[in-house]
Amino acid sequence: MASLSARWHRSLQEIPEADWERLVGEDAIPFYRWRWLTALEASGSIAADQGWQPLHLALRRDDDTLVAVAPLYLKGHSYGEFVFDQAFARLAADLGLRYYPKLVGMSPVSPVQGYRFHVAPGEDAGALTALMLRLIDDFAARNGILSCNFLYVDPAWQPLAEAAGCACWLNQQSLWSAQGQEQFADYLAGFNANQRRNIKRERQAVRKAGISVTPLTGAALTPALLEAMHGFYAQHCARWGPWGSKYLESSFFDALVDPELSAHVVLFSAHRGDPHDPVAMSLCIQDQQQLWGRYWGTREEIDCLHFEVCYYAPIAWALERGLQRFDPGAGGSHKRRRGFVARPLASLHRWYDDRMDALIRAWLPRANGLLLEEIEAINAELPFRAETPALGLSAADL
The missing domain is CATH 3.40.630.30 (Gcn5-related N-acetyltransferase (GNAT))
Known part of the structure; x- marks a missing residue:
């Protein structure tokens, strides 16, 4: 780890396409491909004047070999995320805290499951995840940022981030399966x-x-x-x-x-x-x-x-x-009658004020349990035969 250096990038174009693609891998979903994310930035759709400042974190070895990247954005609002954190913003105001800007990890304006830190093959993904989270924590402390939020996370990456101290908040979306x-x-x-x-x-x-x-x-x-x-x-x-x-x-x-x-x-x-x-x-x-x-x-x-x-x-x-699957996007209870099953999606969060962190972490088990109960009730009323998704957590576990 001592041979690694960190760099923050204000544009994905600062990272060569071949290097990025080597890390995300040929099986990556389109929303994390270099050309998709670069098109968002180059078009001005995702830019500082739109409230999305690209701020990608990269780790390199001394020979400048890229070993890990985290797609990140400094957000001045909560639009385009589809994980609705207005209650967190109100809590921050009640505590006299500034909620924005915040750090967000996701594919911008796309509520699609798959966010993770991308790590080169053969590297220790758990150790690099923990290191990058410490770097993010330090950046937040130096710049007065209240929270870092990873949305629609890859279930395979989730345990690594939770082991490094991230808190899980469940939300609901829909999915059709063949x-x-x-x-x-x-x-x-x-x-x-x-x-x-x-x-x-x-x-x-x-x-x-x-x-x-x-x-x-x-x-x-x-x-x-x-x-x-x-x-x-x-x-x-x-x-x-x-x-x-x-x-x-x-x-x-x-x-x-x-x-x-x-x-x-x-x-x-x-x-x-x-x-x-x-x-x-x-x-x-x-x-x-x-x-x-x-x-x-x-x-x-x-x-x-x-x-x-x-x-x-x-x-x-x-x-x-x-x-095998069709994700129709966020929202819309009418989807349920047309073949789509409710499922929980996890977002992971870090709050850098002890009071806010304690209050939300105390609330999350109850909130996540109620969400799982709601999903079970929705799927029990579906007008079609379906294999309902494994919820991962049950209300009894929370």
Whole structure:
């Protein structure tokens, strides 16, 4: 460990792509790839003037070999995280503490499970995790930062961070799993009769409107299509006014034409003729195992079109491609009736005020227990057969 040096980077472009990719590995999900994160920064979507200052921590040996990295951001707000910590902010105010800025580890504006410190093969991941957390603690102390928060953590990395003193807070999201299904008819067969009729009716409503949905990916993506997708995204966000959560600039969508990125992008184009002249569109991200739903928008109000473009067509695509899981994104109790199971996701936290740390750690066991009870109750009422996820902790354990 004595031969290691630490460096904080205000841009991912300060770290060579090959070095970063060597650490994250070829099996890394798209949201932690160098080009995805760099596109967010280079487009101005994730930048200091947007309340996201990149502040990536890197460890190197004396020969400048990169051995570990932690994707981190100094945040001036809590938007774009989808782990809602407003209660923590209120507690800080009650204690006379400044809550912002805070350190956050995640793939920005993407509530996707998989955050971890990335460590070179052959290195001691546990020891390096503990070392990097001590460096983060020291940085926080020197700069008056109240907390560091790792969101949507990789379950394989979680024990290493908890062993080094991080506190676990559970939140809820949804997931569809194939569970042996091979085609859409298998998916439908898993529902009770009433919900099976509802899904057929919803899909029929879209067909009656003259709408077809075509998936487009890879080389089929054009700058014009991605520009249209940005338009749908911006229009949908604008519908919600100040709560619209519009984070991404048009130049981020322009960057998705890069073959290294477009291979992971799937646009579901809803159209009446030419798929390149869409009425509505959703954007999903894929790898070899999973699909993630991200954004959508429409220029017409068509009954059930949202369900078709954001759920049914992506599930059909996933089944055709042999993908095993579909994460539809944050929020939306309506997902439960369409094949998605509630699951707990862990975030890990460090607070640098003894009073705040003690109060929250005393509250967490009860809060996590109630969350697990809620998930069990939700999944007990699902209108389909499902293998509910292992919750890891039970209310009795807390």
